[in-house]
Structure formats: structure tokens, C-alpha cells
Amino acid sequence: MVESVLGSFGAKTIADINNIGRAARFIWAGLVASFRNLFHSKYYQLIWTQMYIIGVRSVSVIMVTGAFVGMTLAIQTHGTLASVGMEERLGVLINISVVKEFGPVLAAVMLAGRIGGALTAELGTMKVTEQIEAVRSMGTDPIRHLVAPRVLACLLLTPILIIYADLLGIIGGYYMSVVQLGINSRAYWTFSATGVEFWDLSIGVIKGFFFGGVIASISCYKGFHCREGAEGVGRACTEAFVASFISILALNFAMGVIFKAIYNTLWPGVSLL
Amino acid sequence: MTEKELINIPVFDNGPVSKDDGIIVIKNVTKKFGNLLVLDNISMAIEPGKTTVIIGPSGCGKTVLIKHMIGLLRPTTGKVYFKGNRIDNISEDELGKVRTNYGFLFQGGALFDSMSVKENILFPVKQHYKVNKNSGLDDLVKIKLALVGMDGFQEYFPANLSGGQKKRVALARAIALNPEIILYDEPTTGLDPIRSDIINELILKLKNGLGLTSVVVTHDMKSAYKVADRIIMLHHGKIIADGDADHIENHSHPAVQQFIKGQVSEDDLAVIRMGGEELKSQFLPEDFRQ
Numbered sequence: 001m002v003e004s005v006l007g008s009f010g011a012k013t014i015a016d017i018n019n020i021g022r023a024a025r026f027i028w029a030g031l032v033a034s035f036r037n038l039f040h041s042k043y044y045q046l047i048w049t050q051m052y053i054i055g056v057r058s059v060s061v062i063m064v065t066g067a068f069v070g071m072t073l074a075i076q077t078h079g080t081l082a083s084v085g086m087e088e089r090l091g092v093l094i095n096i097s098v099v100k101e102f103g104p105v106l107a108a109v110m111l112a113g114r115i116g117g118a119l120t121a122e123l124g125t126m127k128v129t130e131q132i133e134a135v136r137s138m139g140t141d142p143i144r145h146l147v148a149p150r151v152l153a154c155l156l157l158t159p160i161l162i163i164y165a166d167l168l169g170i171i172g173g174y175y176m177s178v179v180q181l182g183i184n185s186r187a188y189w190t191f192s193a194t195g196v197e198f199w200d201l202s203i204g205v206i207k208g209f210f211f212g213g214v215i216a217s218i219s220c221y222k223g224f225h226c227r228e229g230a231e232g233v234g235r236a237c238t239e240a241f242v243a244s245f246i247s248i249l250a251l252n253f254a255m256g257v258i259f260k261a262i263y264n265t266l267w268p269g270v271s272l273l
Numbered sequence: 274m275t276e277k278e279l280i281n282i283p284v285f286d287n288g289p290v291s292k293d294d295g296i297i298v299i300k301n302v303t304k305k306f307g308n309l310l311v312l313d314n315i316s317m318a319i320e321p322g323k324t325t326v327i328i329g330p331s332g333c334g335k336t337v338l339i340k341h342m343i344g345l346l347r348p349t350t351g352k353v354y355f356k357g358n359r360i361d362n363i364s365e366d367e368l369g370k371v372r373t374n375y376g377f378l379f380q381g382g383a384l385f386d387s388m389s390v391k392e393n394i395l396f397p398v399k400q401h402y403k404v405n406k407n408s409g410l411d412d413l414v415k416i417k418l419a420l421v422g423m424d425g426f427q428e429y430f431p432a433n434l435s436g437g438q439k440k441r442v443a444l445a446r447a448i449a450l451n452p453e454i455i456l457y458d459e460p461t462t463g464l465d466p467i468r469s470d471i472i473n474e475l476i477l478k479l480k481n482g483l484g485l486t487s488v489v490v491t492h493d494m495k496s497a498y499k500v501a502d503r504i505i506m507l508h509h510g511k512i513i514a515d516g517d518a519d520h521i522e523n524h525s526h527p528a529v530q531q532f533i534k535g536q537v538s539e540d541d542l543a544v545i546r547m548g549g550e551e552l553k554s555q556f557l558p559e560d561f562r563q
Contacts, residue, residue, distance in 0.1 A: 042399075126385075129386075130379045130381060131383050131385055133340075133345055133379070134377070134379055134383035134384075134385070136345060136369075136372070137343055137345060137372060137375065137377035137379075138372065138373075138377075138396065138400060138446075138450075139368075139370060139371075139372035139373045139401060140369065140396075140397070141365060141366070145400075
């Protein structure tokens with residue numbers, strides 16, 4: 001009994017390690033192919049197409065997400081700040097939260113659902129109908145043809161979409177704070193300007209590159225390695241979203257620690273708020 | 274086409290197999306998926322300009338074998354040669370160039386469903402040739418589609434085609450690069466007898482008209498007899514028969530006779546008959562009746 005449990009645990013561990021290794025090799029191959037594609041005009045049309053699908057079609061949903069984040073933050077924090085007479089500082093709290101954390105993370109999660117699911121389903125269906133093997137059989141590298149354009153489009157456009165989310169988050173926060181809650185507009189912007197630095201904005205945008213790369217790489221990997229049949233494709237989509245979501249949160253935490261350390265090294269003694 | 278830039282086949286170290294031995298040579302190939310042995314020390318050579326048909330029951334390793342011939346799968350042990358050069362141990366980039374000499378017809382056609390028929394046929398051309406608007410691509414598509422009797426379907430999408438039409442378009446795509454060898458994976462599966470015969474006629478037409486070497490994987494004996502110059506039978510991952518149609522028809526191996534006559538074995542019959550008596554008296558167990 002004990003031997004059997006230990007045996008199955010060992011087999012599962014080995015299988016998991018194999019999967020991690022396979023995923024790492026796939027992601028590395030995708031990144032290398034993306035870099036190589038940048039220097040081949042043959043792939044530009046594919047990249048443009050993916051940029052349209054991934055970027056342009058996501059703008060509206062990302063803007064709506066950003067706007068609600070800003071408005072919700074205003075509603076939730078206004079009472080607390082008002083109780084200590086600091087409601088005019090609402091702007092700095094909302095805007096720094098939006099540009100550093102909520103904007104990038106929620107925009108990335110929204111993209112993982114909208115884009116990640118679509119990428120996995122598309123590539124998964126191509127896999128189970130032998131279309132990916134057909135690409136290989138015609139002497140074309142499916143990583144360069146299918147994965148790299150999607151990775152590049154996500155890498156390049158996620159930071160831009162995050163800027164959209166930030167912008168609408170700021171406008172949403174302003175609308176709730178000034179128009180609905182009656183905070184002085186001048187004070188709102190003055191405190192915001194002193195509290196939010198270019199550094200804070202940059203952090204959100206830099207996070208976008210990593211989030212975009214993670215979403216595209218995981219989604220493409222899951223699509224390329226999904227099991228046969230409709231259930232296989234469905235399961236791959238779910239796994240892609242869950243893996244992307246956890247990776248976004250973990251990356252966000254890791255980058256938070258790293259950026260704080262960098263900030264403290266560059267500007268020692270200066271408070272972040 | 275103007276400004277075309279042919280991709281040259283890389284020159285590899287000559288292996289122990291000469292190109293005179295066969296356009297494709299499989300040497301002692303064994304393939305395992307985990308603990309499952311699919312191909313068991315297979316050796317064979319494909320003669321140029323001939324049609325070799327590989328037959329065998331479902332799951333015997335036919336498709337796995339044909340995928341080794343084009344490098345879509347790599348053997349666990351053994352070697353695969355194309356024109357005397359080993360292709361089982363070269364990089365994917367190098368294999369990509371070698372594969373331009375092949376056409377592959379997949380079982381379901383594997384047409385790209387986001388592309389029209391025309392775009393599907395032009396896909397391999399655009400991947401390997403420098404083309405521009407004046408490259409005569411429309412003429413190329415027309416010629417390839419006319420070869421399979423599908424001219425006029427250029428703007429259709431795969432979703433709007435029947436099963437037989439999809440396979441014919443897939444065949445047009447497979448010959449888009451003027452390959453030397455074409456591999457057919459179950460070309461008549463899922464088609465009615467008339468559509469199956471159209472595919473058989475196309476296989477013969479491409480062999481006789483263009484001099485293509487063909488390898489056909491099938492379990493359709495009518496098709497096998499019609500197109501084959503040589504028939505190889507796989508059984509449990511091993512070759513158990515190899516010869517022309519007459520040789521196979523008169524082969525003494527019981528598995529060969531059983532397969533070509535489409536007869537179920539006594540063992541399989543016993544499994545099917547188990548529980549048959551109960552079936553006569555009651556369709557469902559008593560507990561499930563309302």
C-alpha cells in the first residue's frame with residue numbers, strides 16, 4: 001500500500017518535472033522565434049494580423065475594466081479617508097493604485113481570459129485537426145509561424161493596453177471622486193501630481209511586457225499540447241487561464257519586490273507614497 | 274513565377290544507405306510511446322516512381338510509420354534516409370527544407386479553416402518562394418485545382434466543402450511545391466465508394482502523369498488493389514507480408530487472409546458473443562426497467 005502510494009507520487013512528480021521542462025523549452029523556442037521573426041519581413045503580415053486581433057479588439061473591454069477599477073477604488077476608500085479628514089488625498093491613493101497594481105494586473109487578467117482562451121482554443125483545434133502537423137509537413141516551423149506572431153503581438157500590445165486601462169482608471173476615479181463625491185478638483189489633481197511619479201507609471205508598463213509574454217506563451221503551449229477531442233481543447237483553455245492567472249499574480253508579487261528594492265537603492269529614504 | 278528563390282536541400286554526410294537503395298529507406302526502426310511498442314524493428318525501402326501501399330488493421334502503426342518517412346516523428350531506435358541522407362537525426366530547420374520534397378495528404382485533409390482554398394494552396398508556395406503580385410499565383414492555383422478537378426472553388430472556405438472535396442483540395446495543396454514523393458494517410462477513409470474511387474483515380478493520375486512516388490496508408494483493400502504496385506502489411510508493429518497484389522492475395526499468413534477478406538477472428542467473435550444469450554431475453558437488466 002505504502003509502496004503503491006509512494007510509487008504513484010514519484011511517477012506524478014517525474015511527470016510534472018517533465019512537463020515543466022517541456023513548457024520551458026517551448027517558451028524559450030517561442031521567444032527565440034519571436035526575436036528572429038522581427039528581422040524577417042515575411043512574418044510582418046502575420047504579426048499585424050495578431051496585433052489587430054489581440055490589441056485592437058481588446059481596447060474596449062480593457063477600458064471598461066480600467067474605468068470600473070478607478071470608480072470602485074474611489075467608492076471604497078473615500079469613507080476611510082473622509083473619517084480622518086484626508087479625502088482630498090483620494091486622488092493620489094486611487095491613481096497610484098491604478099497605475100502600479102490594479103490597472104496592470106486586472107487588465108492582464110482580462111487579457112488572459114479574452115486572448116489566452118481564444119489562443120488556446122484556436123491552436124488546440126488546429127492541433128487536434130492535424131493542422132499544426134500540416135504546417136510542419138510543408139516545411140514550415142509552426143513555432144515561428146503560429147506561436148511567435150502571437151507572442152510578439154501580446155508582448156508589444158499588453159503595455160499599450162495597460163496604458164488604456166490606467167487612463168480610464170484615472171478618469172473613472174476622478175469622475176467618482178470629484179463629480180459624484182464632491183472633492184475639490186484642484187486639490188485632487190495637486191495631490192495626485194505630487195504622489196504619482198513617472199517611476200510608478202513605468203512600473204505598470206514594464207509589468208505589461210512580462211504579463212503579455214506570460215499570457216501568450218502559456219496559452220500557446222497549452223494549445224500545442226492539448227489532448228484529443230472537444231474535451232481536450234476545453235480543458236486546455238481552462239488550464240491556460242488558471243496558469244496565466246497564477247503566473248500574473250506571482251510575477252506581480254516578484255516584480256513588486258524587485259522594483260521596490262530598485263527604488264530604495266536609487267532614491268534611498270524617499271517614501272513611495 | 275518570378276524572383277523565385279528555391280530552397281536548396283542541404284548536403285548531409287552520406288550514410289551507409291545509397292540513394293539507389295530507395296528514395297526513402299527505413300532501417301531497423303523501432304518506435305515506442307512510453308511503454309507501448311508501436312513499430313518493432315521495421316526495415317523497408319520505397320522505390321521511386323512506384324506506389325507502395327501499407328495496409329494493416331487500425332492501431333497497427335501505419336500512420337506512425339508514414340510519419341517517420343517525413344520526419345514528423347523520430348524513431349526510438351533505427352534510421353530513416355531520404356535519397357541516401359539520414360533525416361532522423363537532423364534539426365527541424367534542416368528537416369523543413371527536406372520536407373519541401375514531400376507532399377502529405379492527412380486523413381482529414383488538415384486544411385487551414387481560417388484560409389480560403391486559394392490561400393491554402395498558396396501557403397507552402399509563399400513559405401518557400403519569394404512571390405509578388407505578378408508571380409502568376411492565380412494561374413498556379415488554377416493548375417493545381419484543375420489537376421484534382423476542383424477549379425472554380427478558389428474562394429471557398431473548407432467549412433463549405435464536402436469530405437471528398439476537402440481531400441481533393443488538400444491533395445492540390447500537397448502537390449503545390451511539385452514534390453517528388455507524396456504520402457497519403459488513409460485517403461479514402463470516410464468517403465462513399467464513388468468519392469473513394471475519385472481519390473484512387475487521382476493517386477494513379479499523379480503517379481502516371483507526374484511520375485510521383487507514392488506511399489499510401491490504408492485499410493481499404495479495394496483502394497489498395499487499385500493503386501498499388503507493391504503492398505506491405507503491418508501487424509502488431511511488424512511487417513508480415515510484402516509483395517504485389519497477387520502475392521498478398523495468396524499469402525499464407527492467417528492475419529493477412531483475415532484482413533484482406535475482412536473476416537473477424539474466432540477470438541474476437543467469442544468476445545462479441547459473450548452475453549449474447551442474455552441479450553435475447555432482455556434488452557436491459559431488470560433493475561433498470563420502469
